[in-house]
Amino acid sequence: MKRILCFFLSLAAAAAFSAKMAFAAAPPKKDGVIFSGTTACGKKIALTFDDGPHPVKTPKILDLLEKHGVKATFFIVGENAEAYPEIVAAEGAGGHELANHSYTHTRFSKLTVAEIKEEIERTDAAIKKAAGKSPKLFRPPEGAYSKDIVSIAEGMGKQTVIWTVDTMDWAKSPRDEIVENVKANVTFGSIILFHDCTRDGTFTLEALELLLPYLKSQGYEFVTVSELIESSP
Ligand SMILES: [Zn+2]
Secondary structure (H helix, E strand, O other), rough: OOOHHHHHHHHHHHHHHHHHHHHHHHOEOOOEEEOOOHHHHHOOEEEEEEEEOOOOHHHHHHHHHOOOOOOOEEEEEEEHHHOHHHHHHHHHOOEEEEEEOOOEEEEEEEEHHHHHHHHHHHHOOOOHHHOOOOOOEEEOOHHHOOOHHHHHHHHHHOEEEEOEEEEEEEHHOOOOHHHHHHHHHOOOOOOOEEEEOOOOOOOOHHHHHHHHHHHHHHHEEOOHHHHHHHHHO
């Protein structure tokens, strides 16, 4: 009986091992969308900040990232970039990746193809004007993508990126809940969703103050999303 159990246990271990290997070797895309890196990234992870820039919150987040030597990716809303171009320039100068998150942050499912293209183009133009850089990555508002949206973005030279860890900071989660949420879900190659432009009463900055030292102590290395994709075979 013991021998049979051993046999099944070794089968299960072999299956788990091959599943892990398959994941490591699998391309990071699903439906043409990047959700995370692969286990081959090792302990590289990408922090992403959506919806900004915000005139008060974004500079505070930039200061904290700089203090810890952390590079992140900002998914920028075009009309906010036009309102605060100096903050977009500071993000670029700080070595962070600048990415496209639409112009008005409206739901793309109700837009025509021409309107979707305009949302992406106007945001690209605002980021280019502010920081002299053209985004390579795109994230639709609310992460609501479809086959059509992905292929329109692709036609404009953009990779669509979503996330695997939602910090729930947007839902006004308490600081410790955001922290626990990340601790429980972070893994090799994670793309983590934060927001730098939020309603009042959110705890993104407070959670980051605890999370950055914690993630470093666990050996995680912070890279931009493009760097994460490049290190994902
Ligand atoms: Zn958003």
